[in-house]
Amino acid sequence: MLNRRPLLWALLALPGVWIAWRWWATPEAYGFGHAIGDSGDWAAWLLMVTLAVTPARLLFRRQRWTLWLMRRRRDLGVASFAYAAGHTAIYVTDRASLPAIIDAAGSPDMLTGWLALALFIPLAVTSNDVAVRALKRSWKRLHRLVYPAAILTFVHWVLAAFDPTTAYIHIGVLAAVELLRVWLQRRQRVT
Template sequence: MADVLKSTAAKPLVFMLCLAPMLLLVWNALYGDLGANPVETITHETGEWGLRFLLITLAISPLRQWFGLAVLMRFRRMLGLTVFFYACCHFMIWLIADHSLNFTDMVEDIIDRPFIALGFSSLVLLIPLAITSNQASVRRLGRHWKKLHQLTYWVTLLVILHFIWLVKADYLEAGIYAVVAFSLLLQRLPLRKWIFTKASV
């Protein structure tokens, strides 16, 4: 398994997997298979895939720590950029189809609807992360790089709230994502250290 992940073919393969949901959407769009409200389908699908890749990205370092899968670190940048890609598509379809590129309408929607403000803020926070995702930025920013990229945790919180807030009545799906997201965030807190210090006192 680890050998496969280390091979040179692994990266292009993972790249294709990252793009697969988008390719499927485009395919279905071309064949008129997106249901009665294609704009809604594309909006929901791109948003949900962005969230899924965000959770996968957040799972990388726990998987490394708990199962010694250090090799997964190779894919973290690509997965993070995939999140940004789906977030941009999600935003663009809203801007184009819902607001016909009308800037005033867009701003009004952000002001009037807290769940849209939350989604928009998440996208804005993702921009510096995408820009500084290259190797050169990692070197130049040094220890600040890690601090900056911990913004991902805040993005996760905002995205989960964005999802929960838009639900009309059925919280099941958003709730499942929330549980997964909070587990991934909670295990990052230095709980073990905290418990041990408590015990020694």
């Protein structure tokens, strides 16, 4: 059932629909701050799931669900980018003026967010079969930009959060996932 892309995308869109509905239905209670925070959270969570696919596949090679994740990893990454783009659009709408956006762009919390977004744009644009065929081996090298982009994303989260505790917890989880990935890939090369 989840092998159908439209159904997967409908499920991936549900948090965005929920964010939009809450913002529209209760703008005073929910407001820009919650919409910015929730869209950023979903962008980061989907990024973490995307990055966890390789270690999961290396750990659970014979499991069908890991093969499904490998086939849908680009979808998850593009969904992460979509939430990041929504996060940015809400921020820009809230600021409502180009001078205010430019003025804030140089601060460490905003600069890391803008840099992360800039790295994610070519990844999202090339996350399709046509780009994979056209770029051949260069596609994989290009998509390794996800690692510095992820670091920038989580640094942005720490610096921009009112309480960075949750961001630090997610950084710990991401670091554990990436260390596991590196260890499993090295072990695989040795054996």
